[in-house]
Amino acid sequence: xxxxxxxxxxxxxxxxxxxxxxxxxxxxxxxxxxxxxxxxxxxxxxxxxxxxxxxxxxxxxxxxxxxxxxxxxxxxxxxxxxxxxxxxxxxxxxxxxxxxxxxxxxxxxxxxxxxxxxxxxxxxxxxxxxxxxxxxxxxxxxxxxxxxxxxxxxxxxxxxxxxxxxxxxxxxxxxxxxxxxxxxxxxxxxxxxxxxxxxxxxxxxxxxxxxxxxxxxxxxxxxxxxxxxxxxxxxxxxxxxxxxxxxxxxxxxxxxxxxxxxxxxx
Numbered sequence: 001x002x003x004x005x006x007x008x009x010x011x012x013x014x015x016x017x018x019x020x021x022x023x024x025x026x027x028x029x030x031x032x033x034x035x036x037x038x039x040x041x042x043x044x045x046x047x048x049x050x051x052x053x054x055x056x057x058x059x060x061x062x063x064x065x066x067x068x069x070x071x072x073x074x075x076x077x078x079x080x081x082x083x084x085x086x087x088x089x090x091x092x093x094x095x096x097x098x099x100x101x102x103x104x105x106x107x108x109x110x111x112x113x114x115x116x117x118x119x120x121x122x123x124x125x126x127x128x129x130x131x132x133x134x135x136x137x138x139x140x141x142x143x144x145x146x147x148x149x150x151x152x153x154x155x156x157x158x159x160x161x162x163x164x165x166x167x168x169x170x171x172x173x174x175x176x177x178x179x180x181x182x183x184x185x186x187x188x189x190x191x192x193x194x195x196x197x198x199x200x201x202x203x204x205x206x207x208x209x210x211x212x213x214x215x216x217x218x219x220x221x222x223x224x225x226x227x228x229x230x231x232x233x234x235x236x237x238x239x240x241x242x243x244x245x246x247x248x249x250x251x252x253x254x255x256x257x258x259x260x261x262x263x264x265x266x
Contacts, residue, residue, distance in 0.1 A: 002183040003224035006140040008034040008059065011087035014078075015039050016068055016125055017095030019046035021194035022144070022217070025210045026092060029218055031059035038081040038088075040064050040074075040125075041095065068095040068121030078128035087136050090221075091129040092187075093122045094144040096162070100155035104265055111158045118162035122169070130182060138181040142221060143170045147188050147230065150239050151250070154260045174227065185220065188230040189213050206235045 006013070013030050017023035019041035027037045031054045039047050039061055047063035054061040064081060066073045081088055096118045099110040122143060133139025148156050149163030170186035177184045191204035192213045208216075213231070220229030230236040242250060255261040 001225060001227075002178045002181065004138050004140055004181065004183045005222055005224050006090040006138075008036070010138070011089030011136075012081060012085035013037045013090040013092070014064075014081055014088050014125070014129065015092045015094060016121075017041060017144075018050065019043045022189070022192060022210060022213055023092070023094040024050060025214045026094070026217060027061055028054055028057070029214045030090075031057040031061050033059065033218075035059040035090070036085050037061045038064050038085055040066050040068065040077060042067050068124055069116040071120075071124045074121075074124040075128045078125070078132060082132055088129055088132050089136075089139055091125065091139070091141045092144065092217075093125050093141070095121050095125075096144065098159045100159070101157050102155065103157055106157070111161075114158040114162050118159070119165050119169075122166060126173075130177065133182045134180050136181075140183045140185070140221070141177070142185045142187050142217075142229070144187045144189075145170070147190050147236060147239050149188065151243055151254075153254065154258050170227075185226065186228050187217055187220065188228060188236070189216075190230075190232055190235045206232045208232060 013035045015023050015027045015037055018027045018039035027039050027050060030037050036059055039050060041047055042065065044063065044065035047065055051061045051063055062085060064077050066077045068074055078088065097114060099114055101107065101110055126141065129139070129141060143166050145166040146163040148160040149167045153160055167186055167188070170184055174184045191207045193207055193209055216231040217229055220226050245253070
């Protein structure tokens with residue numbers, strides 16, 4: 001198992017989906033610890049505002065606006081980061097969208113966008129980062145997935161499918177990346193208080209603040225033998241145990257807990 005834990009002296013960090021939520025807070029947190037952080041999102045204004053907010057921190061934030069679903073743009077972005085900030089030592093592939101879906105009134109475009117941003121958007125930043133780190137002989141990559149990738153949940157048919165795919169992607173890639181000096185991790189947060197979760201029509205147990213989530217992520221990035229960074233711990237283990245239930249028990253239990261057993265079909 002690769003145990004490399006990147007430090008600011010190893011190069012720069014790259015955080016995608018940095019205009020809001022976990023990505024934004026994590027970029028600021030890394031800059032507080034001395035990292036020069038390249039930040040990517042579609043909103044250039046939000047990234048430059050973030051750069052200004054970090055102006056007095058020990059590290060720095062450098063905006064690299066772009067759409068992660070654009071393969072060529074992300075390859076170019078990785079090249080520009082390397083040229084301007086030096087070797088990419090740490091990548092946190094965080095960009096994603098959450099588009100809740102009612103299976104009886106689903107939208108194909110919402111599924112397509114979810115797959116292009118959450119899955120292909122991750123691949124589009126992973127591949128150039130891997131190529132760069134392979135040449136350097138070291139690097140650290142964290143893919144942000146979700147506990148929604150463990151099991152099927154109401155409204156998550158698009159989002160959960162992409163997050164399950166990201167977990168499998170990380171597990172599969174790890175075999176190869178370990179051999180090249182590149183440490184790969186997957187981040188599976190529970191419910192975090194962000195704009196994306198504010199529209200959830202069901203109870204969100206153990207809802208965490210963004211600040212608490214970022215603290216958990218940073219601790220996980222620093223732990224040398226940790227593959228999965230998942231939190232909050234008690235909630236994670238409950239969901240993992242639910243995976244072991246037969247479907248005859250799983251579906252009624254989830255429907256009751258989320259209130260879906262009382263929802264009327266539209």
